[in-house]
Amino acid sequence: MNITKKVALYSPLLLLLIFGCQTETKDEKKTTNYAEELHSYAKPNISAIKHLNLDITVDFKTEVISGKATYTIENNNASSIILDSKFLKIDKVEADGKETTFKLGEFNEQLGQPLTIEIKNTTKTIAISYRTTNKTEALQWLTPQQTADKKYPFLFTQGQAILTRTWIPIQDSPQIRITYDATVKVPKELMAVMSAENPKAKTADGVYSFKMKQPISPYLMALAVGDLEYKAVSERTGVYAEKSMIEKAHFEFSDMEKMVIAAENLYGDYDWEQFDVIVLPPSFPFGGMENPRLTFATPTVIAGDKSLTSLIAHELAHSWSGNLVTNATWNDFWLNEGFTVYFEIRIMEAVYGKDRANMIALIGRQDLDEEIESFKDEPYRTKLKLDLKGKNPDDGMNSIAYDKGYLFLRTLEETVGREKFDIFLKDYFKTHAFSTITTEKFLNYLNANLLEPNNVIFNTEAWIYQPGIPTNQAIITSNKFSNVEKTLHNFLENVTIDDTLTKDWTTLEWVHFIRNFPETMTNKDMTRFDEAFDLSSATNSHIAMVWFEQAINLDYHGNNVDQNIEDFLIRVGRRWYVNTLFKAFEKNGKTEEALAIYKKSRANYHSVTANTIDELLNYNQ
Known part of the structure; x- marks a missing residue:
């Protein structure tokens, strides 16, 4: 209806009602409509945090972070606001500068507790004075001996997926984006850095100020404290590390x-x-x-x-994919990781060439096949759109989201053509910048902006909502991997291998070589390989991990490999590597060996890794 042509038909009162309703509708559109959230107690459609001012002290002697988190809030005529809290001690809460009542609800092992704060419908800020505890899962306090330089202690946080609530009381949902500034006090010998504007050198007094002006999801709040140095790579890139690194x-x-x-x-x-x-x-x-x-x-x-x-x-x-455009809930995790793997491989192709990009993609394809096989009794877990009700979001952080998500996008690219797909993705990131998105919203955007305009029929429903891999999948090939397979075959046939065939191999080629050992491999074969390439002493962590996995699978014990596996598991806490090796022990009936090592290594692991291995080995302290 064209209002300007119909004005004369209405009385002034009706006109007031019409235009009044339109104004209310516009105001309603300005208010964010948040999706249902399974992994947060927050009710952001009623009241939501918008900006955080964090003022904290990091105490290495007590291994406690303490201070105050002050929030500017969006208040939709609310009488309370709910935050997430887990293993935190809440000392005091204020609303607009005056102390107010608060309540910590029933504890849930995964979600923690709802922190319900009484406010008025006019309240604009809340402030929570709090302390972390020795159960705080996001933090890992490291002794000097656990660092590279072995001189000073170290602290880092890990918030993804729902652990930020264990070091800051917060509305811990990816769809609640906030800006923040922070003041962090640390021992003067150390430097603090955050996911924000950072210092390039230590301060004299150990006090650091930070600002993040772009709105981010709470799982991206991060802090590290240690004896750090900075070295620039370019005007906008650089590295922090301990002096020896x-x-x-x-x-x-x-x-x-x-x-x-x-x-x-x-x-x-x-x-x-x-x-x-x-x-x-x-x-x-x-x-x-x-x-x-x-x-x-x-x-x-x-x-x-x-x-x-x-x-x-x-x-x-x-x-771009994750920080700029973020999955609205953890059920939509593939929107973060599938897009990122696709983008990663395109970056690697641009910088290092198509051969290397395709090898990365094929390693991921192998990971995907292995993951699907591991879920053969739970095929629903191979769907891209997850159902994590009652589960930890970490359960969805596997090759399905990463590599099936990538394969879906690569298949789309090959279906519509790279040029059109690149235009679509660039517009997608621009259109949804600094916002969150659900799978359903993405599919609507995909249909409206790529498939329908190009008259493309694509089985998106099967890719997203059905288990397994549809038949219309992109086929990835690599001549370099074909040569690796030929070399492996010749070696197993006792053909002498010329060193020139392997001396220029990349890590990816070595990984493919080792991963493709046949199940019929004998100890004699393993010994020949180890003597030829000294794989049990590999210093490249990825090569070492896949070789150690094969040594466990094939019951190989030569060249001090057992001790090297134990040393690796004690030294390295990367969950992927650790889980792969302990899984191999468990799968091959070597649980006692695994537990003997785990009792020595567990103290060196972050809670994210320890929780995974506790469950795998049914370990109780």
């Missing part, structure tokens, strides 16, 4: 600026100003964590030849 890290990540340029050329401007990486102690549970402006990385990617730097490309890609 800084030069190695700087060399390993010297292509960071090239990666950022390649990413921008693909899908638009990098919107976070700075892209730095901090190399953490080896207990860090992930390969990397895409905390905005400051990626947290494991030292296991320091190989000396840049062969494992696809991890940096992956975390950089998260600056």
Whole structure:
């Protein structure tokens, strides 16, 4: 209806009602409509946090973070606001500067407790004075002996998926985006860095100020404290590490600026100003964590030849898929990780060529096949759209989200053509920048902006909502891997291998080589391989991990490999590596051996890793 042509038909009262209703509708559209959240107690459609001012002190003697979290809130005529809290001691709560009542609800093992704070419908700020406890899962306090330089203690946080609530009382849902500033007090010998604008040198008094002006999801709040140095790679990229690691890290990540340029050329401007990486102690549970402006990385990617730097490309890609456009709930996790793997491989292709990109994709395809096989009795777990009701979001953090998500997107690309797909993705990131998205909202956008305009019929429902892999999948090939397989075959046939065939192999080629050992491999074969390539003493962590897995599977004990496996599991806390090896022990009926090692190594693991292995080995302290 064209209102301007119908004005004369209505009385002034009706006109007032019409235009009044329209104004209310506009106001309603300004209010964010949050999706139902299974993993947070918050009720953001009633009252939501918008900005955090964090003022905390880090005490290494007591291993406690204490201070005050002050929030500016969006108050929709509410009488209360609910935050998430787990293993925190709440000392006092204020509303608009005056002390108010609060209640911690019933404790849930996964979710913690709802922190319900009494407010008025006019309340604009709340402030929570609190302390962490010795049960706080996001924090890992490390002794000097557990660091690279072995001189000072170290602390880091890990918030994904729902652990930020264990070190800050917060509305811990990915769809609740906030800006923040922080003041952090640490021992003057140490430096503090956060997922924010960061210092490049230590302060004299150990007091650090931070600002994150772009709205981020709570799981991306991050803090690290240690004896750190910074070295720039370019004006907007650089590395933090302990002194003994800084030069190695700087060399390993010297292509960071090239990666950022390649990413921008693909899908638009990098919107976070700075892209730095901090190399953490080896207990860090992930390969990397895409905390905005400051990626947290494991030292296991320091190989000396840049062969494992696809991890940096992956975390950089998260600056678009995950940090800029975020999964609204953990059921939509593939929207973060499937897109990021696709983007990572495109960055690697742009910087290092198609051969290397396809090898990365094929390793991921192998991981996917292995994951699907492991879920053969639970096929529902191979759907992209998850159902995590009553489950920990960590249950969805596997190859399905990453590699099935990637395969779906690559199949789409090959169906519509790369040029059209790149235009679509660039617009997708721009259109949804600094917002969150559900699977259903993405599919509507996909249909309206890619499939329908190009008259493409695609089985999206099967890819997203059905288990397994549809038949219309992209087929990935690699000539380099074909040569690896030929070399493996010849070696097993006792053909002498010329060193020139393997001397220029990348990590990916070695991983493919070792992964493809046949089940008929004998101890004699393993011994020949080890004598030829000294794999039991591999310093490359990825090569070592896949070799150790095969040694466990094939009951190989030569060349001190048993001790090297134990040393590796005590030294390295990266969950993927640790879980792979303990799974191999468990699968091969070697649980007692696994438990003997785990009793020595568990204290070195972050709670994310320890919780996974506790469950795998049915371990009770």
